[in-house]
Amino acid sequence: YMVEPMDMSASRRFRGTVFAGPARTGKTDALIINRIGQAICCEPCDMRVIHMDRNAAREFALKKVGALINYTPSIKRRLGRGRFDNNILDKRFQGGMTLDIGWPVVSKVSASDLPLMLLTDYDRAPEDIEGEGNLFDLALKRTETFGSRGMAIAESSPGRLIEDNDFLPPEGAPHMAPPATGILALYNRGTRGRYYWTCPDCREVFEPDYELLHFPEDGSPKERGLAA
Template identity: 30%
Template sequence: MLRPPPQLRVSEWAERHRILGSRASAEPEPWRTSRTPYLREVMDALSAVHPARRVVFMKGAQVGATEAGNNWLGYILHHVPAPVLAVQPTVELAKRFSRQRVDPLLEETPALRERVAPARARDSGNTLLSKEFPGGILVLTGANSAVGLRSMTARFLFLDEIDAYPGDVEGEGDPIALAEARARTFGWRRKAFLVSTPTIAGRSRIEREYAASDQRRYFVPCPHCGEMQWLRFERLRWEKGDPRSARYHCEACDEPIEEHHKTAMLAGGEWRATATAEDPHTVGFHISSLYAPVGWYSWEQVARDWEAAQG
């Protein structure tokens, strides 16, 4: 009984306990970090044993960022129980997040199912916006609600889609500052996860947060020459009007890289900091949709969407 709990990291917890999608897909399957290898370091920075207090994740669509956040929530509920505040842009979106993301997470993962009573049970401590579990509570709220953001002190803050937060919440100032003030009493043990797809350059919150971080980028090896590089849109080339011809061109040897090379490139990748953080306790990760695993969002689709957006 007196043995300290094992110091699992979030990715290890997910590999051991997380079951995915009996709702979405036909067959429930265990989480595998190898599918999205770039999420490992992001998740592990969220682990209680990691010194980072703020983890910034600027990401494109279809890279699995939401699941990284869900794994963190599951890890907290099961492994480091404490008060958690999860903030969506609005209270309405928080309700939707609860129904579409949190409930499946709790129902599909046996280790969590036994810790949180079903919502239907009377006095279960489980409502749409509040989930009690042994040793803690998960509260969901919207960045448009000053009352919600002030409702509790929280050791962990999950600040999702922050580019859609209002600049000022009901005359009380910046919602992120308001939420982070609620975690201060937890000192070095607190942790905030700031996630968003960037919106407008120069006005983006996540871009500003990332710029103040150590600006990690995921470097992957060229399948032809081995040069490590991070993927950028300018190096994706295709014949105009023919997205199927889209190939990525290595910045060192300029050889075309095919979609099917991506899996091995992601597996061989590594995060590298490209700046020094203003705050040493902040780590920042940036990954675009060019990194989406094969079968999720292809380079052909990137080209197709780009063409469709012209004009």
């Protein structure tokens, strides 16, 4: 289910990619870690990751980015060999491309031109960055110089308050998310794609939902689950 979002993260038709989904569904690995590796190996460019705070950025750099480099031979051999090419929060690779990991402060989303901005755990970052606006629009501005090669990516599980608990999608826009700030607001600004399954019998596509599951009345929980 992450194939299309990953493809879109390298698209030249769009300036941004936004993914809202449940926790622990591979969002960060697919759209942040995978995109870093793709850029290093296939499309060398400077890039910046923004995590929710300083401590999270440091942990991400040590565990996620460190593992990506150490256990991916094609990436490890592209890492610079200079004395300052492999610091905790910034890395330099062959050809002079750089990767740095930061947190939501104005200095990380201003005064720089970067073709690739990666925002992870978006809804855990502040809604307003030091009075300058939301993080995504500030990141998008950093990529503007590069035209269709610029890309800002944001991923998160929704964590902001829903502003209308009785919200129903309007006619003609069935994928509209409830009004909220953060990742859902960004999602509503875009193409609002959702994941559909293909029925193995009739080949029609449908949006999976628990309400569509039918369980037999008899049998153990395991048996009923297998027969759903």
